[in-house]
Amino acid sequence: MARTIEVCLTPALLNLYAIEDSIVVVIDILRATSSITYGIDNGAEAIIPVANVEECLAYADKGFLLAAERNGEVVEGYDFGNSPFSYTKEKVGGKTVVLTTTNGTKAMHMARERAYQVVVGSFLNITALCDWLKTQDKNVLLLCAGWKDNFNLEDTLFAGAVVNVLRNDFKHSDDACVVAEDMYLMAKDDLRTYLHKSSHSHRLAALNIEEDVQFCLKLDVCKAIPVLRGDRLVALTL
Amino acid sequence: MARTIEVCLTPALLNLYAIEDSIVVVIDILRATSSITYGIDNGAEAIIPVANVEECLAYADKGFLLAAERNGEVVEGYDFGNSPFSYTKEKVGGKTVVLTTTNGTKAMHMARERAYQVVVGSFLNITALCDWLKTQDKNVLLLCAGWKDNFNLEDTLFAGAVVNVLRNDFKHSDDACVVAEDMYLMAKDDLRTYLHKSSHSHRLAALNIEEDVQFCLKLDVCKAIPVLRGDRLVALTL
Incomplete structure (x- = not known):
């Protein structure tokens, strides 16, 4: 039977x-x-x-680096925030x-309760991820972490990019795949401009992290x- | 304060x-x-x-017409099915x-528990609906009934059409509005062809109701x- 690829637009679904x-x-x-991918890639x-x-605090005194932000500022006493540039x-x-x-944490914790395997995707590792998925004899669910359990644009665009790469290797029929892929095809020549339409974009502008956003949209x-x-x-050991 | 318009992609959200x-x-x-709009319009x-x-049966012997389908066939003993052509x-x-x-029922029942007012929309009454919404001093939520609590293409396309008509009269910033409107703009010249991509389209083809689908996409x-x-x-009394 053909493997399927599906897109889940928010953890609530x-x-x-x-x-x-x-x-x-x-x-x-x-x-x-994006930061996780870059950090793991950087060793x-x-x-x-x-x-x-608060949960992060529970890991203090274990020799770990602690990353936490509030309103775009590194929380006092923490090593760094959520910028991918901290993950060198x-x-x-x-x-x-x-x-x-x-x-992201919510999505990962929900997925691991039932999934065969949980991995992390971002534009930064899209080709490596897709190449690997092609070699696995498993169905794929692209789980958008979204924003507070609701749909968001940037996660769906990435899901659409993956569907577009894997369309010949997987059966895809659910409507969320269709719309994610079509959105991606519409936006792909200038993802950054398209994302200016998103609600998160306004939140991000307030955080003054334009360089982070640009970086998170880089491929491979x-x-x-x-x-x-x-x-x-x-x-993952390949 | 400006009125807002939002799109809820499924009742689950x-x-x-x-x-x-x-x-x-x-x-x-x-x-x-679509059938409800046509039926109410027809008096x-x-x-x-x-x-x-089963719930429909509870209304037997009250002099009501009963409409129920299973697998595209009118259920025995019922007056008609769900085709809009039955609502003349x-x-x-x-x-x-x-x-x-x-x-649809699930969406309506969930909405009425909290909403100020619940109305029904379809391509068949889109202009009347939008004209009326413009005159109301209320926020608008476009609630896609979806398919078994998940996202579907046709309901989202209609939501996008409404957002497109009302974009100058309402503040719209959520990401679901953005994608619904962009999907609609991409598909509007031939909604029927675009819907061939949807999963529901395959279910509908099996039901042999192409004429129903064509009718449900007619404007005004x-x-x-x-x-x-x-x-x-x-x-609604206007």
Whole structure:
């Protein structure tokens, strides 16, 4: 039977999908899964996603780097925030990072309860990710982390980009795949401009992180595919 | 303060929206809200949406017309099915119809618990609906009934058409509005062809109701706006 690829537009809809035999790709483009991809690619030993600053604190005194932001500022006492530029070789190589991310963590924790495997996707590793998915004999669910359980533009655009790459290798028939792919095809020549339409874009402008956004939309900066093992994201061994 | 317009892509996400001061437009293009619009426009006294054939049966012996389908066939003993062509003046004028529709009923019942007002939209009454919404001093939520709690293409396309008409009269910033409108703009010159991409289209082809689909995509056949009063949809008095 042909493998299927599906797009789940928000974690609130995940219960509608059978994922016991699926690889779930968690997508939180601005900025969690982009920073995670970049960090793992740069040799971080592991990245532990947590939902809030309080949970992050529980990992203090373990020798981990702690990453937490509030309103775009690094929380006092923490090592850095959520910018992908904090996840360089120099900063995270060989280290374990605890990363605070509400939407991404929720999506990963929900997915791991039932999925065959949970990996992390972003524009930064899209080709490596798609090449690997093609070699796996599994269905694929692209899980958009969204924004507070609702639909968002940037995660759906990335899902559409993956559907577009994998369209000949997987059966895809659900309506969310159709719209994600068509949105991506419409926007792909200038993703940044298209994202100016999004609500998150306004939030991000207020945070003054335009360079982060530009970076998160770059293609194929990384080869690594982060995979969830327990509560830790580590590099998938290819 | 400017009125807002928002798109809720499925009933499963309705709890994310504050609708206490909103007019909720329920959308189930193929075919519930199209048939309801046509029926009310053709003088039906009321249409009562119910979730399943069993619930429909509870209305037997009350002198109502009962509409129920299973697998595209009128259920034995019922007066007609869900085709809009059953909702003509001759058949429904002055009558009350009990209509079985899973997705549409669920959306309407969920909305009425909190919304200021619940009305029904379809391509058949889009201009009448939009003209009326412009005159109301209320926020608008376009609620796609979807398919089994998930996203579908046809309801989202209609939501996008409404956003496009109302874009200068309402503030719209949520990402679902953006994608619905862009999908609509991409597809509007040939909605039928675009819908061939949808999963529902395959289900519909199996039901052999191509004429119904064509009819449900017609613009402005009707002037009536069905409004929910208790469990009954009746014509809104303009």
